[in-house]
Amino acid sequence: MITFIVRRLLLGLFTVWLISMLAFAIIQLPPGDFVDSYIANLAAGGAAVSADEANAMRKLYGMGQPIYVQYGKWIVRVVVGDFGESMEWRRPVSEVIGDRIWLTLLLSFAALLVTWGLALPIGIFSAVRQYSVADYIFTLVGFIGIAVPNFLLALIILYAAFRYLGLSVGGLFSAEYALAPWTWDKVKDLSWHLPLPAMILALSGTAQLIRIMRANLLDELRKPYVVTARAKGLSELRTVLKYPVRAALNPFASNIAYLFPYLVSGSIIISIVLGLPTVGPLLVRALIAQDVYLGGAIVLLLGVLTVIGTFISDLVLMWVDPRLRHQMD
Amino acid sequence: MFGMFKSRPQLSQAERFAQATQLQLTWWRFRKHRVAMVSGVIVALFYLVALSADFLATTDPHATDSRTSYIAPQPVHFFEDDGSFRPYVNGLKGVRDPKTFKIVYTPDPQRHVQVDFLAPGYPYTFLGISMTTHLFALRNPERGDGIFILGTDQLGRDIWSRLMVATRVSLTIGLVGVSISLFLGVLLGGVSAFYGGMVDTVIQRVIEVIRSMPTIPLWLGLAAALPNDWSVTQVYFSITVIISLLAWTDLARVVRGKFLALREEEFVMAAELAGASSGRIIFRHMLPSFLSHIIAAVSLALPAMIISETSLSFLGLGLRPPAISWGILLQDAQSIQSLALAPWLLSAAVPVILVILAFNFLGDGLRDAADPYG
Numbered sequence: 001m002i003t004f005i006v007r008r009l010l011l012g013l014f015t016v017w018l019i020s021m022l023a024f025a026i027i028q029l030p031p032g033d034f035v036d037s038y039i040a041n042l043a044a045g046g047a048a049v050s051a052d053e054a055n056a057m058r059k060l061y062g063m064g065q066p067i068y069v070q071y072g073k074w075i076v077r078v079v080v081g082d083f084g085e086s087m088e089w090r091r092p093v094s095e096v097i098g099d100r101i102w103l104t105l106l107l108s109f110a111a112l113l114v115t116w117g118l119a120l121p122i123g124i125f126s127a128v129r130q131y132s133v134a135d136y137i138f139t140l141v142g143f144i145g146i147a148v149p150n151f152l153l154a155l156i157i158l159y160a161a162f163r164y165l166g167l168s169v170g171g172l173f174s175a176e177y178a179l180a181p182w183t184w185d186k187v188k189d190l191s192w193h194l195p196l197p198a199m200i201l202a203l204s205g206t207a208q209l210i211r212i213m214r215a216n217l218l219d220e221l222r223k224p225y226v227v228t229a230r231a232k233g234l235s236e237l238r239t240v241l242k243y244p245v246r247a248a249l250n251p252f253a254s255n256i257a258y259l260f261p262y263l264v265s266g267s268i269i270i271s272i273v274l275g276l277p278t279v280g281p282l283l284v285r286a287l288i289a290q291d292v293y294l295g296g297a298i299v300l301l302l303g304v305l306t307v308i309g310t311f312i313s314d315l316v317l318m319w320v321d322p323r324l325r326h327q328m329d
Numbered sequence: 330m331f332g333m334f335k336s337r338p339q340l341s342q343a344e345r346f347a348q349a350t351q352l353q354l355t356w357w358r359f360r361k362h363r364v365a366m367v368s369g370v371i372v373a374l375f376y377l378v379a380l381s382a383d384f385l386a387t388t389d390p391h392a393t394d395s396r397t398s399y400i401a402p403q404p405v406h407f408f409e410d411d412g413s414f415r416p417y418v419n420g421l422k423g424v425r426d427p428k429t430f431k432i433v434y435t436p437d438p439q440r441h442v443q444v445d446f447l448a449p450g451y452p453y454t455f456l457g458i459s460m461t462t463h464l465f466a467l468r469n470p471e472r473g474d475g476i477f478i479l480g481t482d483q484l485g486r487d488i489w490s491r492l493m494v495a496t497r498v499s500l501t502i503g504l505v506g507v508s509i510s511l512f513l514g515v516l517l518g519g520v521s522a523f524y525g526g527m528v529d530t531v532i533q534r535v536i537e538v539i540r541s542m543p544t545i546p547l548w549l550g551l552a553a554a555l556p557n558d559w560s561v562t563q564v565y566f567s568i569t570v571i572i573s574l575l576a577w578t579d580l581a582r583v584v585r586g587k588f589l590a591l592r593e594e595e596f597v598m599a600a601e602l603a604g605a606s607s608g609r610i611i612f613r614h615m616l617p618s619f620l621s622h623i624i625a626a627v628s629l630a631l632p633a634m635i636i637s638e639t640s641l642s643f644l645g646l647g648l649r650p651p652a653i654s655w656g657i658l659l660q661d662a663q664s665i666q667s668l669a670l671a672p673w674l675l676s677a678a679v680p681v682i683l684v685i686l687a688f689n690f691l692g693d694g695l696r697d698a699a700d701p702y703g
Binding site for chain 1: 546
């Protein structure tokens with residue numbers, strides 16, 4: 001089990017390294033020199049930059065040196081939390097990102113909880129009451145969840161709420177809390193706004209997990225040991241929950257490791273539709289405006305946090321499922 | 330079952346079953362799956378639309394006209410007032426807004442512009458042949474007249490026509506992308522299973538790494554790095570490659586899994602004992618057995634591709650105008666302001682949802698059918 005954790009950890013570090021290379025590529029790929037564009041941008045705003053200052057900045061970023069030196073300088077500064085300057089906002093990248101990265105994680109994590117919380121009971125119910133009206137309804141909802149990309153769902157809900165209820169459902173905060181410092185009231189306000197986007201984000205993952213859970217449990221329920229349990233007079237609830245459900249969880253569990261990256265990914269796009277203050281809108285704007293350090297930092301942060309999230313969910317699963325633990329040895 | 334009553338001696342059900350090839354068995358099983366059959370037909374129709382997009386379009390999808398900005402969907406009337414069959418649409422008339430003095434164009438119920446079938450319209454090329462024939466077109470249209478079945482966008486472009494062309498772009502991106510993914514997946518999955526050992530470990534780890542990364546930020550980052558001055562075609566292919574580079578892992582897993590399972594089968598050992606070369610074993614004996622699985626995996630990978638392209642273009646980092654795709658059409662519907670003003674902008678959502686649903690049912694049906702003995 002220790003070897004498994006170590007292996008996961010190493011793989012995670014490798015992934016982080018790969019993501020950092022990709023993030024650096026995103027910074028480097030646009031044509032032109034960042035310092036030149038930054039100074040041109042400043043000059044357009046009326047600020048003058050002397051040649052000395054420009055050279056100092058060039059040296060800081062390692063411009064003109066081999067690419068691996070530039071990467072090295074960048075990664076060293078990133079490790080101590082300096083992500084460079086945002087061209088568009090003219091502020092340090094870390095300041096621009098601020099709370100947004102945590103709100104992104106919060107949204108993704110909330111969606112993860114919704115997925116688990118809904119898929120498990122509904123999956124069990126659909127299998128136990130196969131071909132019941134509720135099973136058909138859940139199957140239908142499930143197919144909608146798979147077929148409707150979440151940004152389209154967000155758009156449709158946004159439009160429907162506006163058209164039929166006269167509501168504006170976007171955002172994570174009410175207007176008065178949007179820029180306010182953190183207080184209990186703000187947290188309460190957030191918890192009021194979070195469920196809808198979390199559910200929109202969770203729908204397609206939930207739909208897939210319900211189908212997997214239902215199919216697995218149906219396979220288990222047809223096995224002779226279930227008949228034995230029933231013949232011995234176990235209550236229906238105990239018959240189902242004691243062994244078949246636990247046995248059916250295994251493939252369900254292995255899929256969850258890929259759910260978190262998927263949710264983080266999806267949060268970007270629904271944040272734009274629903275106007276959520278996550279890193280999503282920031283990332284897209286930064287990429288369109290070629291604000292390279294901001295874009296690169298967001299890609300890197302999302303990647304690293306996803307790897308950490310996945311690692312934690314692996315550990316939790318190992319703790320929950322003894323078979324997984326033994327399988328790894 | 331009617332075979333039993335025929336006079337000539339026919340093969341019994343069991344004999345036919347025993348003689349059938351893998352693909353035949355798959356097809357028989359697939360035919361029983363009604364929903365999947367219907368979905369297959371829908372998918373085929375979509376590709377037919379993609380092929381004949383320009384023929385089905387009514388107006389040049391790129392032509393802008395300030396008069397026709399945000400015209401609501403207009404029905405085609407099939408019968409004239411006197412009851413005779415002469416399809417027509419209402420022409421537009423300019424009315425001065427009493428408050429803003431701006432001229433607003435609205436349908437004029439008095440003016441009937443006749444619609445002809447198989448009539449000449451804007452020129453296009455079909456398989457390299459220049460053509461002007463469209464399924465339907467207006468007879469003697471005045472400037473600003475058009476058949477706006479699904480309304481128009483802000484720039485006055487006909488959404489129906491744009492939707493037709495977008496269908497072609499979005500569906501072919503799916504096909505091209507899946508082909509690249511399929512190539513990578515079969516190659517790497519096959520190599521992984523065939524050689525095993527270190528090679529297998531490395532490829533499996535790479536797959537795990539790719540799967541544990543959030544894809545949209547990476548796609549966005551790579552797509553944003555494409556030079557601005559690239560042509561529509563260059564961007565089209567680059568986006569396709571970017572999407573497929575992260576999407577081959579599922580196919581590789583399917584191929585590897587099937588390959589490993591089949592390697593243990595008796596018929597493979599029999600072929601080995603009979604002295605068949607490994608190339609012959611792979612292509613003659615193993616490939617036909619998992620071909621249907623690959624087809625199923627592909628038809629499940631296609632909708633994912635289509636969603637990816639639609640998402641990227643929707644965010645403004647995929648295909649770029651003047652290219653037209655479903656994502657680009659939906660980009661117009663991004664803000665609640667424009668949706669409130671022109672809800673018909675959301676009409677591109679319908680084919681997206683329909684085709685993804687159809688592909689999913691089709692893929693499910695194929696996957697079930699791919700195990701003819703199961």
